[in-house]
Amino acid sequence: MRSARLAQLVLSLILILAVFAVFAHTELGWAVPKTVRLQEAEMSLLRLDLQDGFQQDTVVIQVNGKEVFRRSQVETRLQLGYADSVEVNVPEGLTKIEIAVPSRKLSDSLKLQIAAPTHLGISLTSKGKIDYRTTSEPFTYE
Structure with missing residues (x-):
């Protein structure tokens, strides 16, 4: 029973990390650095x-x-x-x-x-x- 619970916990952790990785590489992600465009000089x-x-x-x-x-x-x-x-x-x-x-x-x-x-x-x-x-x-x- 313990090993089944441990396997479920590991799978949950892997799923969370996968979601984090996908989310972090999208424009919606909070980990994506934003490019700030400064107004170009005339x-x-x-x-x-x-x-x-x-x-x-x-x-x-x-x-x-x-x-x-x-x-x-x-x-x-x-x-x-x-x-x-x-x-x-x-x-x-x-x-x-x-x-x-x-x-x-x-x-x-x-x-x-x-x-x-x-x-x-x-x-x-x-x-x-x-x-x-x-x-x-x-x-x-x-």
Whole structure:
């Protein structure tokens, strides 16, 4: 009688564990970790246009610490005042942009408050500086 009772107890325990295992792996289960989806930050377009002053230069651009552009032989088309461009989506808020022109031993950084599509024109001056123009409208090249 004791062994029958023990067998029934073991079977009951196995059934309880099986139900627990199934229940714990369903969306109804209390043991299932829930994924909390945080609201994603609003994103805005940042277009970086390399404009005047580039002559067979190597250019490296980082946005918020991430390299988004690296090219050598960047050359301004004099009739257009345009050399190259890159578009990135950035979270709205303060954005750090770092520009390096290793071929001229130039580098600079700036911070922009981004809240809408932003266009940044980047030029090299004859005085060996990096110059910037910011607008909410795309640059036109004719």
